[in-house]
Amino acid sequence: MTKNWYVLYVKPKNEKKVAQRLSALQVEVYCPMIKEVKQWSDRKKTIEAPLFKSYVFINISEGERQRVFDVPGVVRYLYWLGKPAVVRDIEMETLKKWLTDDTVENYSLTKLESGDKVAIKYGALKDKKAQIIEIGKTRVRLILEGMGVVLNMKIKDLA
Structure with missing residues (x-):
């Protein structure tokens, strides 16, 4: 049974909870986290936040894809060209390696838009x-x- 990495869209601010619940169901899940410094009026605090807001990655077979909807907070799969988006293993490994590489000091995510x-x-x-x-x-x-x-x-x- 072949497994693929899929992208799940989850309710905002539910990434960690969904990842924990999926993991408890024996689903291989990856929710890339980064450390961010949050500034309040009276203090600063370093928190761990998801790299991709409202997304988690799961490694699951085609036949098991439906069972993730048993987890509260899961909204839908991310689609690309009319099919559930599949992330290649090499891309997942690159992402994991990049996030554990302490030589990366700063990053930014941008989405292509009209005018770019x-x-x-x-x-x-x-x-x-x-x-x-x-x-x-x-x-x-x-x-x-x-x-x-x-x-x-x-x-x-x-x-």
């Missing part, structure tokens, strides 16, 4: 700069700077 500028790294348009116009489920529209054209791309299903 990007550089194309691969393919026929390698090294071209573009601005994102629109991001859909399976398509992306870009303005290629310096060429004066709009590029409509269909994203290949990676699953």
Whole structure:
């Protein structure tokens, strides 16, 4: 029985609780945590917070995917191109290694949005700069700077 890493969307501020409950059900779960310094008016405190707000990762077989909904706080699976998003083992290992590597001092997570500028790294348009116009489920529209054209791309299903 093949297991895959899936991404679960959980209720806000329930990441730790859901991870503990899933673990109690013998489900392999990973909730990446980071240390953050919170500032209040009278003090500072270092807390452990989830790296990805409202998400936890689980390693489970296709046939067992439904049983996670027995856990309070689980909302749904994250989908990509109409299918439950599967995270490759190598990506999970990289994430785990990165979080345990004490040479990383600062980080930031950003989501691509309309208006963002990007550089194309691969393919026929390698090294071209573009601005994102629109991001859909399976398509992306870009303005290629310096060429004066709009590029409509269909994203290949990676699953």
